[in-house]
Amino acid sequence: MKRNHVLTRWWHWKPVRQTRRWASPRLWYRYLTARRRGLPGLVIVGAQKAGTTSLFGYLEGHPQCVPSVTKEIHYFDKNYGRGEYWYRMHFPPASKFPACTGPPLLSFESSPYYMCEPRVPARMRELLPEAKLIFLLRNPVTRAYSHYQHSVLRRREPLSFEDALEAEQDRLAGEEGKMLADPAYSSFPHQHFSYLLRGVYVDQLQRWQEHYSASQMLVIEAERMFKQPADVFAEVLEFLELEPWQPATFKNLNSGRYQEPMQPATRAKLEAYFAPHNRRLCEFLGWRTSWDMKRAA
Numbered sequence: 001m002k003r004n005h006v007l008t009r010w011w012h013w014k015p016v017r018q019t020r021r022w023a024s025p026r027l028w029y030r031y032l033t034a035r036r037r038g039l040p041g042l043v044i045v046g047a048q049k050a051g052t053t054s055l056f057g058y059l060e061g062h063p064q065c066v067p068s069v070t071k072e073i074h075y076f077d078k079n080y081g082r083g084e085y086w087y088r089m090h091f092p093p094a095s096k097f098p099a100c101t102g103p104p105l106l107s108f109e110s111s112p113y114y115m116c117e118p119r120v121p122a123r124m125r126e127l128l129p130e131a132k133l134i135f136l137l138r139n140p141v142t143r144a145y146s147h148y149q150h151s152v153l154r155r156r157e158p159l160s161f162e163d164a165l166e167a168e169q170d171r172l173a174g175e176e177g178k179m180l181a182d183p184a185y186s187s188f189p190h191q192h193f194s195y196l197l198r199g200v201y202v203d204q205l206q207r208w209q210e211h212y213s214a215s216q217m218l219v220i221e222a223e224r225m226f227k228q229p230a231d232v233f234a235e236v237l238e239f240l241e242l243e244p245w246q247p248a249t250f251k252n253l254n255s256g257r258y259q260e261p262m263q264p265a266t267r268a269k270l271e272a273y274f275a276p277h278n279r280r281l282c283e284f285l286g287w288r289t290s291w292d293m294k295r296a297a
Contacts (some may be wrong), residue, residue, distance in 0.1 A: 019144040039087075040068065040109035042132050042240060043124065045208075047113025047198055049146040050138035050222040053254045056110045058233055061247045066092050068109035069099055074126050077117040078186050084127065106240060116198050118176050118207070119183070125211040132240060138222035140278070141197025145262050147195050155180040156192050162266055166240070168196050169284035182200040199274055202281040221269060223290050226252060 030037075042059075044052050047211040053071070060067045068090045073079065075087040091107045115135060138146075148164060151157035157164060171189040177183045178185050190197075198204075208217065218239045229250035235269070237244060283290045 003084065027089075031085065033077050033093065034085040034088040036093050037088040037091050038107055039128060040091060040107045040131060041265075042106055042134065043111035043128065044108065044112075044115065044134045044136070045120075046112040046204075047136060047143065047201065048112035048114070048115075049143050049150060050136040050251075052110050052112045053252070054229075055134065055136065055220075055225070055236070056108075057110060057253045058229070058247055058250065059067045060237070062237070062245050064105050064129065064242050064245075066105050066107045068107070071109070071247060072113075073109050074113060075112045076120040077111065077191075080119075080123060081184055081204070084176050087127075096181070096241075099172050102284050106242065108161075115208075116194060116204050117179070117190075119179060121208050121211040128195055131212075131216070133208065133217050135201075135205065135208075135219045136222045136225065136235065137201050137272075137281075139288065139289075140274045141267060144195040144199055144270060145191060161262070163193060164193065165266075165270075168193060172197060196273065200277045202277060202284050205284060206280065219285060221289050 006115075044055060046052065052159065056067065056071050057064045066160070070090060073087065073090050074081070075090075079086065090109065145161065148157060148161050159167060171193045175187045175190040179187055182254075205219065218236065220232060220236070230246060233246065233250070234244065278289065279290045282292055
């Protein structure tokens, strides 16, 4: 056996040892067979709290789709240092695809932090140059409040919503610079306290388009998917070149419950903040979002 074989490189085992339930025989088997596993042809890259779990669930049931073992792998953001083998272990063997009879299969994953993490587009392009990407955009005002409630529920956020918005600039100051300067740096505030930042969709989409062609990117308004899931899902399947299919029911998965409604004054302040960014977004997309049309009316 060659000394440089994956099984004889002790440092290749470190990502598995650092993974939860690393002693699981199934986990070890996946890692040992990682080099023979395929890579995803689709990534749902965000945005957080915009219906990514629902869309993942819809696709999971499609006979041509094979989901990742874990929905949110977070490889290209928080786990990039674990290496390509660690990423591959989350997907089925590549031999499964050409060996199957009938229509081709598509593996996919979804990690909503990918959309706004500045290092992800270049990293993903290097490993997945042919992948198709789906972006779900929700009204940035309601998305921000849902994000905040999510952080509170997980005891990450000690501040009130208004104080958290006021503190965001200081919390995130210099974080992107640190991330770009150090590939291993993981920013807790950038991931969990970016209530305003994540809602400036146009800047994020423009960054992604520097690495992927427009034909590889599908942008969906989350509110439209919630109201017309069958129509939107049909468009998703057409984009992915998959056969028509529908789940038995379109359930809204992972929907959060607010402890209390947003203060009207806070909502008005957020609407004013996002208004110029939303106008730039509509110009970039070539179509108007429902929340922008309501504001115009």
